Amino acid sequence: MAQSMMATDASFTSSEERSIQLRNVTKQFGEVTALNDINIDFAPQKINVLLGLSGSGKSTLLRHINGLHKPTSGEVVTLGTEVHRAGARKLRMLRREVGMIFQHFHLVESMSVLENVCTGKLGSLGGPRLGLFMYPKEVKEQAMEQLARVGLADKAFNRADALSGGQMQRVAIARALIQEPKVLLADEPVAALDPVSSATVMNLIGKIAKEDNLTVVCSLHQVELALEFSDRIIGLRGGELVMDRDASTLSLKEAHEIYSAVAVVTDEEIEQQVPELAGITTEQQS
């Protein structure tokens, strides 16, 4: 792997406090190796973006951070919790501190916007609740505060399915924030949005991350957005870590190299692997 693709900001390699650590993490789904021996730390209060082709392992990596997946081998420690060996109770506790937003928002469309935000508190309130009246007054007030932060206080009593995609994602952000998380995981949060809404949502994530000192790990497909909104770019290809760079030092062209699906192979390597091709010109082969 090219050295330049793996250069890191000193703050990321510091042995000081780390929000998230993955050590030799491999994840197999049957025959498929979704992650292959990944070693990475995420420092607190940074915005980290995962880039890579479809199937490169971005969602799988995100899901290891809050224990939605457990590694086949290796260790994951998030906010001090050993995710790889945590039982259901410990994972529930951890997930109160780790908010997550998704490409398709995962709102309950028939519920009001306000109630959707209140559901972010279910993990700590316990028990099923159906209807706004079942939430304590202070939870509803907190939900209104978070809606105001994402610019949607005036939509609180609308049904969620009356909103645009960008607005739905902002509601999902408010729902994650009401948990008062330390870590925010975002799995392709703008993949279903138009460019203007995408920029609005990424701006919002960046602003809130700074205000709330959040550690953000976000998968994206838009390289330009990744460079604009992140502190750090992590590239995955076929489950392997192929880039780890401070975003401010990375050019657009370099970032696009993460997407070069075919590894560069030299003539010598081809001759070693396929001796019968040695000496045959491209013209003769075709």
Ligand SMILES: Nc1ncnc2c1ncn2[C@@H]1O[C@H](COP(=O)(O)OP(=O)(O)OP(=O)(O)O)[C@@H](O)[C@H]1O
């Ligand atoms: N639950 C699962 N069961 C079986 N295979 C899975 C599962 N989840 C992921 N995979 C496989 O693991 C590999 C990595 O998938 P993953 O969803 O992490 O990629 P991704 O980079 O997030 O892709 P995309 O950009 O399309 O979301 C793929 O080959 C995928 O098919």
